[in-house]
Amino acid sequence: MLKENLVNILRTLQRERVFLLGSFVTLLIILGGLGFSFTEASEGGSFLKRFGEGLWWAVVTVTTVGYGDVVPKTSEGRLVGVALMVGGLLSFSLVTATVASIFIERKFRRERGLETLKETHHILVLGWHHDGETLLDQLLRRLPHTARVVLINQLPPEKMEGIRAKYPGREPLFVWGDYSREEVLLRANVRQAYKAVILAGRNEGETAAEVDQRTLITTLTLKSLSPKIRILAELLRMENKPYLERAGADQVLIRGQYDSSIMAGALASPGLYKVVDALLNAEGFTVWAVDVPSEFQGSPVKTFSDYLKNQHQALLIAIFSEGRALSLEDLLGDEPSSIDEFIRSKFVETGMTHLFGRAKMKFQINPADHQVLGPHDKAVVIAAQPPNL
Template sequence: MLHFIMAMKKFFRLLRHHNMHRALIFVLIVIVGGSALLCYLEKNLTFFDAMWWSIVTMTTVGYGDISPATLGGRIVATIVMLSGIGLLGLVTATIAGIVIENRLLEKRGMKQTHIVDHFIICGWNFRGKTIISEMKVDPKCRKIPIVVIADVDELPEQGEHLIFIKGLVDRESLEKANAHAASAAIVLSDDALETYARDAKAILSTMTIKNHHPDLYTCVELMDPSNMEHCRMARADEIIVVGELSTNLLVQAALDHGITRLVSELVSNRYGHDLYKLKCPPYLVGKSFFRVMCDLKEKHNIICIGIEDASGTTLTANPDNDHILNENDFLMVISWDRPEIS
């Protein structure tokens, strides 16, 4: 009921904003006034029959089931027809204008959104399209909206559940993106700038996000590992250094041939097995890591490779066999699909 009342308030505010309320009031006056006059002049008509006739006449449907027989009734009918065509034409044109205006505002990134539990991408580069594709493949994010805040004239990527907000990452754009209700934010580097300037801009965007929305989980893309400390000071939750990651993979490829194919499979949602994070199921609490690993593989065909504590600050890859799992621990697993274990 509350949602209905809020929707009606928003609807009436929209009507007043576009001065549609006046046209609708005139339409209502014509319908009620024409029905009352027709009912008075045509003695064989009830008021509700006359109102039905007025609505049918104004909308130019004209069923012909009711028609005035007296001269006065026909004069009233003429007034209703002429005024109805003009007023309804005005209302229809205004509604069409509102729809077109909203579409243009959305395309230009000027429209505010009120969605919740969504993801925000701050900035845009050639990796943005791949990021969106990867997120949409995962069932967890397939129908979740993604809001892109970028200082471009038009977003190169188009698709369902994709919303564009034009501008820099500041308070205004974050409010338009409804950042306080978002699940996470990804900060991309600006490829149009030099390496140091890219990282500086990404760190500044992170500081802006954390200043206005300190609880929003923020993942930041950096180019230079020497800037990681500054990004941590900006309170980034996770930092991905693009150059360092690529370098490490190249080294591993040289030392252990073919291992990068496994890494590529695990970090891509589009094919093969993937890495997932899940809350420790109650029936595994208090068991050793070795027993948990064997149990998950035997019952669910899942490989557990690490454990994260409840605070999210300590991640242990391949813990000792006798490591005991706690109630609020998270498991890092390899699985074909996102596991749902209760």
């Protein structure tokens, strides 16, 4: 990473002709040394000695340090000194201004979301809507501090700067642009990302069908650029869910799909609603997913559950695991349709014959005490903090 950044800086310096300016300063110093040698011949000594002193004097003069240990005595030598002073002042001013402008431009482009990122193993958040900040809050709370989040949207950079400033030390990165376009995703280094979240943000005048269509196109583009990336996508219309799953989305969430259930629960039992609301909003205790440690694999659920409760004040409520990867044929409908053919053609064009990373999810809520834990099982627990196992 350090080597790559150094190479990029050197290329930028070369593009801005900083090396050319440096070469001019070097030539100026050599010419000054030669001028000193010829004009101060009356001082005696060999030519090489005078040239060495002349180089030292030229460096001190060009950099405006002016030690005064070596100075020209003749009028001609002083004229050489004047030329060095003027040339050095102009040259170093240009070099300083050019280098400063390079770093200022890079900072400006990064803040405006125009810089190409070099992050790896990061999470992409594509799009934005009124719940975007809530999602970001929860995401940063649940992710390890080493994980980086990249926001890709077309919000004004000033607004994004204000959002990023709320998370000192963990500022999400920002890429400005239409997240459904390949070149924008490449600027976010999508090929090195491992997860992506597509938000169903609606622009002014857009219909729900148009928003879902953009989500579908974005999913296909993500999978074509990075077949192994895991995608969580948000939709506005339930009838579009099968198409998105066929396109490669690992999880699909329908906006508002749980609203009716929560409202019914609130009417039937206000206390139940308060509990669900606290868990979902991470007010104190919330839900976490943890890996089952190797020492508990092959043991009954009760053994692990007792350990979590006694050692971590965590309540085990479910077990889940992922099975074999799904093939493309598993996802396409039994009856041929135009959208199935469109999805198939896109994967064929990119050389993808199956959806890497897609897997069948098996889960069990409130597992039996005697159930044996497997090597790929994960536990869902309620706790104030994720148990450090």
